[in-house]
Amino acid sequence: MARRELIDRWRTGSLRTEVLRRLADGSSLRDLELPVADGLLDLRGFPAGGLDSQAATIAGVDFRYATLAHAHLEDVRFSGCRFDGADLARAVFTDGSITQCSMVRATLTETLLARTTWHSVDLTGAKMKYFSAERTHFAGCTFPALPKAEFAGCTIEDSSFTGALTETRFLGRAHDSAVLRRVTFTSADVTYPEFDGVDFEEVTFPPGDALIVVPRNFRAVADRAAELSSSRGDQVGKDLRQFLSRESRRPGLRPTAGWATARHVLTDDYQDGEELADFAATTLREAELLIRD
DSSP: OOHHHHHHTTSSSSHHHHHHHHHHHTOOOGGGOOOEETTEEEOTTOBOTTOEEESOEEESEEOTTOBOTTOEEESOEEESOBOTTOBOTTOEEESOEEEEEEOTTOBOTTOEEESOEEEEEEOTTOBOTTOEEESOEEESOEEOOEETOEEESOEEEEEEEOSOEESOEEEOTTSSOOEEEEEEEOOOOEESOEEEEEEEESOBOOSSSSEEEEOSOHHHHHHHHHHHGGGOOSHHHHHHHHHHHHHHOSTTOOTTOEEEEEHHHHHHHSTTHHHHHHHHHHHHHHHHHHHHO
């Protein structure tokens, strides 16, 4: 059945109203005699934009090409569902979970998560501009390119980021916990990313020098790097000390937190930026070794 047919079949009949009611209150869908697609209850193309659902458990449903844009999903637990090609733009997820689900090529533009758990979710090819997550736990997830996305106070583990990071922010200041654990970044296409106040544990960054990374104890490393740079009284030395002071002295930074910035932040914003970037990378690496010893 073509995508348009999947959507158009819900335009008539009373079944749509009953499905919406049950999705909202968490009632079972099993006795509605819905068709089955690939072993899942077939809600492909279903129009549920603006759905307001609380404390529901929704398992084994095929939501491919469905519309859940602007939905408000509070303590809703999805498991074993497919959202490939679905529209979840500006949906709000709070206090619930997404487990063993596929969101390949789904639209999650301006989607907001708060205090949720996402486990084993494939987001390959998803559109995630302005995606925002706060105090959310991600595990076993695959992320695409992330333009202007933000992860604040999140724990992300056993996951991979496969696409470009464009003004993507991983923030930990003022949060009790923010951790990247066994996470891999594979793309060297990084434009003004921000890794600020996040603990790094077994994080693999892309090869090359696109990023300057301090994996742990950034404030202490920055202080030592400033000391090491004191022999340079020229503008490069002064710029490095000023830059490190600004990055490390903002409030809310945990002692263990790491930090990273794109090399081009220095090469674009400072005169003699190439020399400054080289000096920063070398001095921070030396300071890190001294702190470690």
